[in-house]
Amino acid sequence: MIGALGAAAAAVAASCRWNWWRPRAKGLPVLCYHKVGRYPKGSRLKPLWVTPAQFRSQMERLKASGYTSLTFSELRDIDEGKAPRPPKPILVTFDDGYANNYEEAFPILRELGLKANIFLVYETLEGHNAWHNPASEPWIAMLSWAQVREMQDSGLVEMGSHTMTHRNLARLPPEDARWELVESKKRLEEKLGREMVGFAYPYGAGAYVPQVRRAAREAGYRYDFAFKQGITPWPWDAEAGPIKRLYIRGDDTALDFHLNLTRGRARF
């Protein structure tokens, strides 16, 4: 009796923490990473840090489960009927453009032959994450142009835009928000010689504000990415809203990762 009660209590506890009971989500899973490495002392944003060992095991999991990782351009080619659609497509994305994406994640991607996409903040390249308050999240190095080019030239990593300065687009005057969207696309394209196909809203802000989203669409990005947990049905109806993502946290377990991929959500 006590055993049965214990099992029931455990099931209730697991149901409150995990979304294992949700139906399987169909669509395009988009993983959202930030920093790969060990979080520094004083970090109050620890879940944004995924260790190289976690990242490796998650990427190995994708491979073992038969996912095909795509770049934004490859996804566009598929959507335009220029390339066949793989049975299990997935996007691996990184926000902000930290140097640790090159130092820690890129070697793993290269070793496993997986593709990824990085959203860059134009004015922070070669600098640091100046938009964070260093009292709550220590400043660290962002990517250099040489690192960005090396990753781009490998064919494994495509760049996208995450604005010029990482400001909250929903709180900016419309002309400033437009500048963040249009200028970053133009400058990144000039610097890298590739079209910026993807855009991610800093803090996810403005993704569901009609005038901000309209400005992002008008800037010419083919795909715009929110920071809302979930899996967007595919083919995608751009009119229905931005593309949802799966925020991968440093304190996620293997079960969380599995539920994110299959249910579009791991925890409450």
Ligand SMILES: [Zn+2]
């Ligand atoms: Zn960001």
